[in-house]
Amino acid sequence: MSGSHFHVHGPHDHEIEHAAAHGDKDPFAGRVAVTTAILATVGALFSYEGGATQAAATLYKNDAAIRKTEAADRWAFYQSKSGKQNLAELGMGLLGAQPQNEAVLAEIARLKAEAERYKGEKDGLKKEAEALDHESAEFDEKSAHELHTHHRWAQATTAIQVAIALSAIALLTRRNWLQMGVYAVGAGGVALGIAAAMHL
Template sequence: MSGHGFHVHGPHDHELEHAAHHADKDPFASRIAVTTAVLATVGALFGYMGGATQANASLYKNNAAIRKTEASNQWNYYQAKSSKQNLSELAIVIVAEDQRDRYRQEIDRYKEEKAQIKAKADALEAEARDWDQRSDAEMHLHHRWAQATTALQVSIALAAIALLTRRRWLEVGLYGVAAIGAGLGVAAVLHL
C-alpha cells in the first residue's frame, strides 16, 4: 500500500476481505478467515521464539569462543612456565654446587605456578564446553520453532487456497498441517 491512495494487494487478500464482509452469509469463509487469523498470530509468536533462540545460540557460541581463547592463553602461559622450569633444571646440571638450591627453589615455584595455571585452563575449557552445549541446545530449539513456523505458514497458504477453491479436503489439510505445526511448537516449549 502506498501513501498516495494507491492500494495493491494479492487475490487472496481480496478474497479474505470479501469473506470477512460476508461472514454471516458464508460459514465456510468465516471459519477459514478466523482460522487464518489465529494461525497467523500463533505463527508470529513461533517466529519470534525461533529468532530469540537463534540469537541465544549465537551468544552462547560466542561465549564458548571467548572461554576457549582464554583457556588457550592459559595453556601458553603454562608452556612458558614449563620452559623456565626446564631451563632451571638444566641450570642445576651446569652451575656450581652452591647455586643449585636457588634453581631447585625456582623449579618448585614453577611446578606450583603450573598447577594453578593448569587448573584455571581446565576450568575455562570446561566452561567453554558448557557454553557450546547450551548453544547446541538453543539451535535445536531454534530448528523446532522454525519447523513449527513453516508448518503454520503452509497451513495459512492452504487456507487461502481452500477459500479460493472452496474445497473441503483442503480445509481438512490445512487443519492437519496446522496440528503438525502446533505439535512442533509444543515440542519446542518442552525442549524436545
C-alpha cells in the first residue's frame, strides 16, 4: 500500500518490476521484455493498417451502392422513355390507318419526331446507366480487395497478440521453449503482415 491508495499487481506486472530492478542480472526477462515491446509496436502498426483497410472497404462499398442507385435511376428513366416512344409509335400506327388529311399527317409527323427524340434520349440514358453499372462493379471489386487485405492485417494482428500473450507466459514460467514459441508465432504474424502489405 502506498499512501492512501491500493495497488493491485498482476503476476506479469510483478515480473516486469522484477526485471527492471535486476536489469542485467536476469537476461531472460530482458529478452522477453524487449521482444514484447517490439511485438506490441508491430501489433499496433498492423492494427492501424487493418482499420484503414476496413474503412477503405466500407467507403468503396458505399461508392458502389451510390453508383448502383444512380444506375437504377437511369434505367428507370430509360424505361419511361421506352414507354413514351412505344406510345408515340402506337399513335403513328393508329393514325396511319385513318383517312389521310393535313391534320392527320401533321400529327403523324409530330409523333414520329417525338418517337425519334425518345429513342435518342434512351440511347444516352442507356450509356449512362451502363457506365454507372460498370463503376459500381469496379467499386465492389475494390471493396472486396480491401476487405481481403483487412482480413490479412487482422490475422497478422491476432498472431502478434498471441505472441505477446505467450511472452507473458514465458516470463512467468521462465521456459525457454515458450520463448522460442514467442519468436515463431511473432515471425508468423510478421509474415502475415508482409503478405497484407503486398496485397497477397
